[in-house]
Amino acid sequence: MSTSPRSGLLAQLDTQPRVRDFLARAVATGRTSHAYLFVGAPGSGKLDAAWALAQALLCDEGGCGACDACVRVARHTHPDVHLFQPESATGYLIAQVRDLLEDVALAPIRGARKVYIIDRAEQLRSNSANALLKTLEEPPAHTTFILLGTSTDVMLSTIVSRCQCVPFRMLSTDESAEAVAHATGLALARCRMAVAVAGSPARAIEFLKSAERQEARRQMLRAVDALPHADEADILLSAKDLMGAIRAPLADVKSTQQAVLERDADYLSRGALKQLEERNKRELTARERSGIMEALASVRVLLRDVLMSLEGVADGVVDEDAADIVARLAAVTTTSGVVCALDAVSDAERRIARNITPQLTIEVMLFDIRKALVCL
Structure with a gap:
């Protein structure tokens, strides 16, 4: 298997080349972690990278971009990839984590594994975080967790210690716009607007397609x-x-x-x-x-x-x-x-x-x- 699939979402993480290459190697060698913590400022592409890793993990070719699994993940409709976001102004509800843990116990519906993306993981408060800890420490073999946060300093140390941390560098507006222009062939001014509205290069590309x-x-x-x-x-x-x-x-x-x-x-x-x-x-x-x-x-x-x-x-x-x-x-x-x-x-x-x-x-x-x- 190639360590650098050129059609899937992972290959499109050009604004974070170190993250892209690190994740591609892990997938290609079968050495992915059971739990990742993507850390970086808003707009650095953490959520885009999470979907990219999910696609690579569920594709038999490591993220070909063309198979049924890849298409479903790219469209955010794959039944074995779950995105969780805080449902309360104060953070995650304990009921959300309970739903997650109940689902973890079930077998995958279509693929060989399941992926859980937990956005704004710094909003996991004590009760909800403690409910997740044991599963993060000893997850089922077919499960991968991807937590997204702004900084390890604002997260529970027990959560951080159970994940492999992947730092994301902050992108300048010009870097983001140039990446979108390269991917779409559109004028730089239009790409700059799309980044400002959508928040990241990958989401800006999708915005310009819609x-x-x-x-x-x-x-x-x-x-x-x-x-x-x-x-x-x-x-x-x-x-x-x-x-x-x-x-x-x-x-x-x-x-x-x-x-x-x-x-x-x-x-x-x-x-x-x-x-x-x-x-x-x-x-x-x-x-x-x-x-x-x-x-x-x-x-x-x-x-x-x-x-x-x-x-x-x-x-x-x-x-x-x-x-x-x-x-x-x-x-x-x-x-x-x-x-x-x-x-x-x-x-x-x-x-x-x-x-x-x-x-x-x-x-x-x-x-x-x-x-x-x-x-x-």
Whole structure:
């Protein structure tokens, strides 16, 4: 087996070459760890690398990128790869870890192993972390855990000691944009915007492949552009339309999930089917939340460009395709107004993290941004 598969997700980790080569060697030699801890700043590509490693582990060729297993992992629909994210504003719920441990005891559905990706592992509090410890220490032979965190300093030492730590270096915006441009062949300015909105090179590439996600961004920018002259009814309608645009990419995910359920229903037990249905629901919720955060990032980038325009800073503008919107907003507001509007975006992000109703969150944010921009 080649130590450097050139078609799968692992080969695409060009912004983290040391991580890519280290993981590729481990997969090729059969020396992968039962538990990894990927550590690095947000935007360094840890989650992308986790999916890449999962693909390599489930593929008979170490991540060919073309087989059924590789395609399913790339689409985040493989039933043996589970992504866990905190479901509470204060961190992971003990019930989440119990669900994970119950699933660990079950055999894989399609592949030879199961992979559990635990995002923001620093939010594993004492009770939930202690419930996971024994399994991390003595996991089933067919199981791999991939924990993602910002720093070992903010995690329980008992968790850290049971994992093989893999450090990720922080990427500059230019490095990320250049990696996306190399992968897509698109203009550097467009790639810089995609990185700013999506958060990492791999997610930026997927963003640029999705007409629906790009349309959600455009719709969000148009909504903010209209705010200085919008009334209450306009804002409520915009929020409703925005949620429709954000949810549009979920249609393909639902269709794929349903096809998998129908195909596998004959040989899965009732309990396994129920677990798969619950996992599908969690995945849809996570994807919707990701789409909302992407839309909020679009607003943040736009407002940042308005702020730079007001301050006379020409370098570093991201939304070059929205220069007309930036100019219109800069003409009706002030620096302090934009700063308050950016605070409204931060408030919306915190509300989403606390599971506040998404449409209500967007409505409140739009009203607050309008108030800030026009100094009501």
